[in-house]
Amino acid sequence: MTDTPRQPAFVLVRPQMGENIGAAARGMWNFGLDRMRVVDPRDGWPNPKAAAMASGAGRLLDAAQVFADTPAAIADATHVYATTARPRDMTIPVLSPERAMADAHDRLAAGERVAILFGPERTGLENDDIARANTVITVPVNPEFPSLNLAQCVLLAAYEWRRQTAEVVHEAIDTGRGGWASAGEMEILARHWEDRLDEAGFFFPEHKAEGMRRNLRNLWSRMPLTQVDVRILHGALRQLVRGRKGPE
Structure with a gap:
């Protein structure tokens, strides 16, 4: 595992439940991401519940960087995205996850360093966190129930990242050992x-x-x-x- 700038850093800001941190690690590793940063976790670090939930992705938790606050976690980033479902009184570009990960891919390819902020389970990112971001990522969810679980949000972003970096087969049929008849x-x-x-x-x-x-x-x-x-x-x-x- 390397701290390569060729992929974004996923920054979990003040996560509350170890289970969600572990599930987020699994979601990241499902799609080839391994740069996890954790900001001021409520239950301390390392977290045995996170390790239990991470299962085969425990390596991400072992290599995760822990920071006291958001500014320290994103200090090396040249572009920061903040995930939030709520409207804010700020003038800031808002992108869909798909468009955001395409933008992140282009920035990383150009040599930039990218970080993506994910807020705590109960409240999401605070305004002070979002104010430090260059771009907001908003998922087109049901407006009557817009809240996403932390691990769900991480999984969604990781999937969209994978779509930008790996060939996606949109339709396929397994023809078995013989293939199609001539x-x-x-x-x-x-x-x-x-x-x-x-x-x-x-x-x-x-x-x-x-x-x-x-x-x-x-x-x-x-x-x-x-x-x-x-x-x-x-x-x-x-x-x-x-x-x-x-x-x-």
Whole structure:
């Protein structure tokens, strides 16, 4: 673990419950973040409840830096973001988490040092903390219930950070060991079914047979089958035919 400036420092300001600190550590590590700073934790430090909740992310707590106040925790930062859901009487840019993490990524790439402030569970960040920030991050939550748990807010920001720094696959299908069936494999499957259906008298009456075959081929072409699917359909048809003929 390194204190690299290529990722933001997540600063937990006056956190109250050790469990939330541990859950925040887990959320950070889920998305590859390891620069945690803790400001004046209510129950002291180290906190055994935080360690228990952190589970496999205990390394973040071991390396976490502890500060007496917010100014000390952000002293080395060139740009500070403050997370808050409440409107403030301040003239300060307000960004969504997605836009904020894109901005943070660009600043870090340019050599800046970035810190993100997260407030205590009961009250959130105080005005004096927010006044020290350059930008506010606000989550578009339900206005009738805007409060986020500390660990939830950390997790959300960490996820948006990951989206800026790692390739995100928005849709995928696991095709198994064989992959998708080829056109040739689909052709063999279609012929297999046509031949067996022809033997069973399916293509009747004769003047409709050509259209029925064409529709059946079109049905196969609309079905995205894997190689495993093709083997199953071959086997199912063979078993049906064997059952119809009876034991040999």
